[in-house]
Amino acid sequence: MIHARTAVVVEDDTDVGDVISSLLDKAGFEVTVARTGADALTVVRDLRPDLVTLDMSLPDIDGVEVCRQIRLVSDCYVIVISGRTGEVDRLIGLEVGADDYLVKPFSMRELQARVAALFRRPRSTEPDIGAASVPVAVAAVAGVGAATMGCGDLSLDRGSREVIVAGAEIDLTRTEFDLLAHLLSNPGVVVPREDLLRAVWATEFVPDSTHVVDVHLANLRRKLRAAAAGNQWIRTIRGVGFRYDPCCA
Template sequence: MINQRTAVVVEDDSDVGELISGLLDQAGFVVTVVPTGAEALAVIREQMPDLVTLDLSLPDIDGVEVCRQVRLITDCYVIVVSARTSEIDRLIGLEVGADDYLVKPFSMRELQARVAALFRRPRTTTELTPEPRRAVAATAATNGHARSEPGQLGCDDLSLNTGAREVRVQGEEVDLTRTEFDLLAHLVSHPGVVVPREDLLRAVWATDFVPESTHVVDVHLANLRRKLRAEVDGSMEHEWIRTIRGVGFRFDPCCT
């Protein structure tokens, strides 16, 4: 079938794997079930699926490392399905690139709802809403720096092409991870607006789960800032992403 969605279920418990596979099959996915991390990575490289469900306790490679490697291969949605219940496990799962985290035992209805929610909310960089586009255009009109071309965001010294998923600082391309790009794109599409950490978690990780600690956001933004500074020559000291203590972050587009 043309454009039929595909999924890889990474689960060493055959009963659980069969249940998840059956649910995704009913939802219209072509499903492959694999019991180990090594097999999962091989199949994901070959199939480039739309969705991966990932158990963290695998017999060969820890699921966290599998998730980290999946993020080097594909931008597909990843839902961790694990018996690990601690907040630190959830944070680590989200930090290495999972889009959602579901604790075993779980109901099939809940998994179905979470899968549906992910596919209702595309990545923030795939399509900008009219409101952020108007905000970018308004900034351009007031300071002459921000760009309002379709798919193009930022200012004279920092630009994002959301279609090509490309970031440039002073014309030099910056190599960002998927999460770093999505965080930057979300902030840049709301210039001058303070975005709470909780909102960044919901928008970039496409999940309604907000942990007690939002440290995962700070970790990714620290890496993002470091990469942006590495491309700036010595004459520039502008900090595009400002930390608003106790609240969140703000993108300042005016490059001075």
């Protein structure tokens, strides 16, 4: 049996919330609206949604904290939709676990495109189901093989979406896992930031700069170093991008 995808719209502005809800409803989602951060956290814990759109300026709890708390209980896609336009605000949102950041005012077509792009990325909890399970206006989730990549103390399994470092599994976000998988699939090759944006975010609708890649790569490298007692596999190539060196651990 095919189940509809679920979405939670966290927005205290009734008009904006209704517009987002209508778009997602037409895309095939079952939509629940939360007007406060506290309500959002309760709904996310109860419903385990596939997607959350999150306003950063809520009447009770700051959206950054809401996003951080969501990440403790759910691996759902999170799109921040905020009136905060500064680069620092965007980077903070992405650092605490958001998958994308959209600035108000925004077009419905752009939101639809970003949602579609997210659902083209594999989810760690995604069952092996057909494309018919995806909402009409959202692209199908790409399947991944069971290939294992890595060398020495580093191993990544695309089938189980597990990363093992020095014999222990490390906890990566979906974006960190996808970035590592893409780099490991191109050993010794310098991958430009723009190529990582296209490969991992699967869309041309990406944040205004490539800093989002640096933010997620910095978090990924920190986790790898901590798990492997300082060893490092990913090199920064100044002004270009990043390279996975399989023999530098």
